[in-house]
């Protein structure tokens with residue numbers, strides 16, 4: 528018999544030694560979430576019961592999940608979900624795990640949608656490379672006068688996006704489409720938003736094992752300079768954006784904003800604005816035309 532508190536403390540130390548967690552706070556958080564998963568308890572209850580004995584089947588199951596985490600499987604894949612922008616998204620291998628960086632893209636997209644002259648009727652939005660559905664579903668949930676097309680070339684991603692769409696009851700306002708970038712759009716849209724792959728190929732192998740070995744390369748690898756997919760999208764914009772008021776918002780990696788801004792200005796017109804994420808990194812490039 529072991530006290531739950533010491534079981535979790537030892538697990539946190541093991542997570543730090545394996546370089547899965549950066550510090551004790553993160554290690555404890557991960558251990559508490561894994562224990563909550565097997566015991567059906569909230570994280571608060573897990574902490575409150577620290578003085579009780581932990582034994583039997585629950586400990587065995589906990590050790591199973593901990594073993595997976597120690598081999599660098601991402602916590603979100605073990606739990607099957609990740610919270611982002613106050614919403615819980617189902618994820619699985621093959622689907623990029625929502626990141627806090629992308630909350631900036633969601634915020635900036637919502638601001639553009641609300642400012643768009645069509646906001647009192649309907650703004651048509653395309654979320655390209657939707658993955659778990661994160662950006663399109665968050666926009667649809669928080670801006671009611673929208674019709675969202677969420678596009679992806681991965682059927683695994685679209686299946687997850689479909690489950691998440693159902694979870695948030697957004698079936699009537701979010702259309703999921705398979706295809707390459709904007710190609711399958713049935714009509715022109717007012718706003719294009721996207722978190723496309725933008726990591727330069729050579730950088731992929733330097734990423735944490737959790738990302739490199741588990742997350743889909745197709746959602747990360749942007750080719751030699753990281754901008755291959757963004758360039759391909761920009762090349763499709765003229766055909767799929769309305770001629771009237773329009774906006775394009777793209778998430779980018781460190782140091783990519785000015786080049787992407789130039790590409791977008793050349794096609795959409797207007798002057799690009801660059802938005803910082805919470806870590807102060809230039810994360811989102813926005814171009815608006817006509818509003």
Ligand code: GLN
Nearest residue numbers: 722723724725726746747
């Ligand atoms: N920010 C992500 C990472 O560095 C990359 C996401 C992307 O390529 N869109 O892991």
